[in-house]
Amino acid sequence: MSRTIMLIPIGSGVGVTSVSLGMVRAMERHGVVVNFFKPIAQPKSGDTGPERSTTIIRNATNILPPEPFTMQYAENLISSNQTSDLLEEVVARFKTGTSEADVVVVEGLVPTIKHPFANELNYQIAKAIGAEMVFVTHPSNDSSQQLKERIEIAVSAFGGHKNTRIIGCIINKVGAPLDDQDRTRPDLTEMFEMPSSKTNTNLEVLQMFGKSPLRILGCIPWNPSLVAPRARDLAEHLDAIIINKGDMDTRRLQSVTFCARSIPNMVEHFKPGSMLVTSGDRSDVIVSACLASMNGVKIGCLLLTGNYRPEPQVMRLCERAMETTGLPIMMISTNTWQTSVRLQSFNMEIPTDDAERIELVQDYVAGHVDKHWIETLTQGSTLPRKLSPPAFRYHLTELARAVNRRIVLPEGDEPRTVKAASLCVQRGIATPILLGNPDKIQLVAEQQGVKLTEGVVIIDPVTVREKYVAPMVELRKGKGLTEVVAREQLQDNVVLGTMMLAQDEVDGLVSGAVHTTANTIRPPLQLIKTAPGANLVSSIFFMLLPDQVLVYGDCAINPDPNAEQLADIAIQSADSAAAFGIEPKVAMISYSTGSSGSGSDVEKVREATKIAQERRPDLIIDGPLQYDAAIMENVAKSKAPDSPVAGKATVFIFPDLNTGNTTYKAVQRSAELISIGPMLQGMRKPVNDLSRGALVDDIVYTIALTAIQASQQQ
Incomplete structure (x- = not known):
């Protein structure tokens, strides 16, 4: 028997769309046949395209949700005392569009000044489609007691505690920075940085688990990377002229710095993900930003104000940096002050075509929804389940977490590999061991904006190679290997990593981001050999x-x-x-x-x-x-x-x-x-090859595969 879960936002700015995306992903991870329905579209100021939530679900999943009714159509029926007709049409569209699903996630309307009827209509729709209700809120600056009272008020408006269709709440944006009006900070600029005490005060919400009037089905911490827009999103918002496109479609902006000081006082702000805003006649800033990019720092973008186009000689000086580093450079006509004001009005919601950010939001939110509750939603369902891609990736990470193996990465200073190692530690997938010069690896990490924690093990090959010479000679004595040749071959980090695997110091090896398949598998075939009973690899x-x-x-x-x-x-x-x-x-x-x-x-x-x-x-x-x-x-x-x-x-x-x-x-x-x-x-022990075009996530999941293989072989 299918179930319907309606997400009902308590107030504005709670991030109900992000929670909807995460709920759908959480269902998919468990092989649930899920669908989505937004009964009535609720466009925000500036939205001109189709309804955002429905479009994102269509673009990011294999789900085909039914179309929502327009807000104007709903308002016309409500104002004409035809709410019952509207509800009948909603039910009809819901039933015909979601009949094949185990679970349907329904996204309710956000109560706003323009839509004061939202709560009442949400309740009527929930009753009409037989939905179980889950409230979505955020802590704002409330104490845990104030948040508890706010939830109780919401419950009373939907039938009170006697209403058995109210099953819980999800608390979003825990620990989000707030502005003076108690809103989640709407912009990226450093001049709106909040004192650390203010950004941390609502972490008291964690106490809600002991005294909430409703079961807490999810508690989602604030994550600034979820709101990082692409450089192109800012360019479109500002109507900027593109001077150098570079990686504008993929570069993420995590902070904004106004370059009003001298270069020595600004260098610390030249960091990955930073949008540098400067007058177009500040040639010193332009050249410095290009130089930083040439040194591997992935600056988010360079925004030139005042309609000043850089001088031709400066453009020639920076030509190589623009061609090779992907640094986006754009120009606008407004001055610095006007630009800062325009940045505050930037819409931080997810663009419907930003697949990378949608995927990040889905996975992050899904990871903070109570998985035991998700499992109960389809108990007794007779619908067949397929292992969907989200379910498979989740299955991989869960299995890898459970076994916690040590995986050596010979390409330790390769940027994608460094990022993947950091992510593996964050997600608890494995203990990655990077082979390479520690100083170079740390530099690569800094240039990529990655912080390597203690969980990432770095081994300098220079300090350990010698101890593998004798064991390698022993393994290859039948082939006449000498110490001189072994010492020479161990200069190759893939060979070194393979020897670590042969000596049981690590559980698996992943390589290939810069090496060919032959380079990756030849040493293991020589030193590890095939598994007992296996006739080939x-x-x-x-x-x-x-x-x-x-x-x-x-x-x-x-x-x-x-x-x-x-x-x-x-x-x-x-x-x-x-x-x-x-x-x-x-x-x-x-x-x-x-x-x-x-x-x-x-x-x-x-x-x-x-x-x-x-x-x-x-x-x-x-x-x-x-x-x-x-x-x-x-x-x-x-x-x-x-x-x-x-x-x-x-x-x-x-x-x-x-x-x-x-x-x-x-x-x-x-x-x-x-x-x-x-x-x-x-193979007797797991060794896996990467495509040289592998993305960071490809490396992460290959590491997970390798960890699982190691567990199964042991």
Whole structure:
């Protein structure tokens, strides 16, 4: 039986859209079939596009929520005493648009001066659609007692404590900095910095867990990175002229500094994520900002005021910095004071096209919602569950947290790797060990705006290489390795990290952000060897489709496996899928389905299928199958109606590297989906390779995979 949860904001500025996004993500993580509904659109001043929450959900998930009614339409019916007609239409749209869901998250209206009827209408809608109500609030500057009283007043307006449909509250923005009007600070500028005592006073809200009149279903701390806009968002708000676009679409702004002082007194503000605002005729600031960028500091952007375009000779001097560092530079006509006023009116809400920020908000908020409550929402549901991408990523991080393994990262001074190491510690995924010069690693971290905590272990290779010479000679004595050659090979940090793994000083190794696949896997093949019973090393990719996760193997290691090897790859891949929560239904891919085709390539797949079935009768394996027959139910019905795999395959085994690698890249790029891998299978200890184009999150999840593999092998 499906359930409906309506989020009802208590007052304005509580961040109900962010909470809605997090609630949807929390459901997805647990494999819940979820939908979303915003009954009535409530555009804010300046909004000109479609309703924000509904559009963001559509863009960020595989959900297709029904359209909301416009505010004008709702107001016309309410003012004409036709509220009952409005409610009937809301119910009809709700039922037709969300009928296939386990849980529907409904976002209520925010009570404002323009919409004083919001609370009453929220209550009527909740009753009409049979929703359970969850209040959303923020502490403001209230003490825990004042917040308790505010929640009690809200409860009384919705039927009081006797109303069993009121099930709890979510407290958002705990610890947020506030302005003098008790509002969450609306701007980024340093002149609005609050004393630390004021920003921390509402942390008393944590005491609410003991005396809240309602069950607290989530307590979400303030996180400034959730409100960091892109440089392009500020440019659009200010109608700026772009002098150098650079990384304007991706650079995040976390602070604003007005450069009114001399350079020596401003240098400390030249830091990652800072928007530097200066008059366009301050050539000293422009050159200094470009120099800082050339030194690796990712300044958010440079904003030139007064309609002063930099002199041509200054532009020539800074040309290389603008071409190579991605520093966005923009110009506006207003003076510094007028600019500061305009910045205060900047809308800090999430743009509907900012996928990175939406993802960050969803994951962060979901991580602070009571997961035990989420699990209760679908008890008894008969709807089938798929391991969606959010559920898979959550499953990975939870498994990795539980085992807490040590993972060595040979590319220790590579910027993405440094960021990933920091994130792994923050999320408790693993203990990352960075190999590299400590001073260089710390410099890279500072340039990226990353703070490396004690949980990130840094090892200087120069200080430890010598102790691995003798063990390495012992491991390779059958190949005639000498101390001189071993010492030379250990100059390669991948070899050094592999020796640490061989000596059981770490649990796994992740490399490949700057090394080739061959550079990453050759040392482990020589020093770690294959696992007992494994005849070869193969690989899989986890393909994160919009509504489920598929496994592709082998797309990275074996160029042209024979039938025996292909059977091994199928069995390894099926076991890996099961180990990560994916029910393995293995499709042996070919250009022919069943007995419809012939040729050596098809015969190899047919023979491999037979071998794998005989070796592992417990697995569901079928082939040869064409890709469309393996994945599409309607095609499967005509091409392979009796197949236990066709139309519902979760593991796809390709006949050779050419087919597998081409298919994985074509699907990944054409569908713009995330793939995690390659994850190596068959090694005695886990070693995993990265794509050289890997993003920070790709590295984080590969580290998580490696930690889980290490736990399973031990």
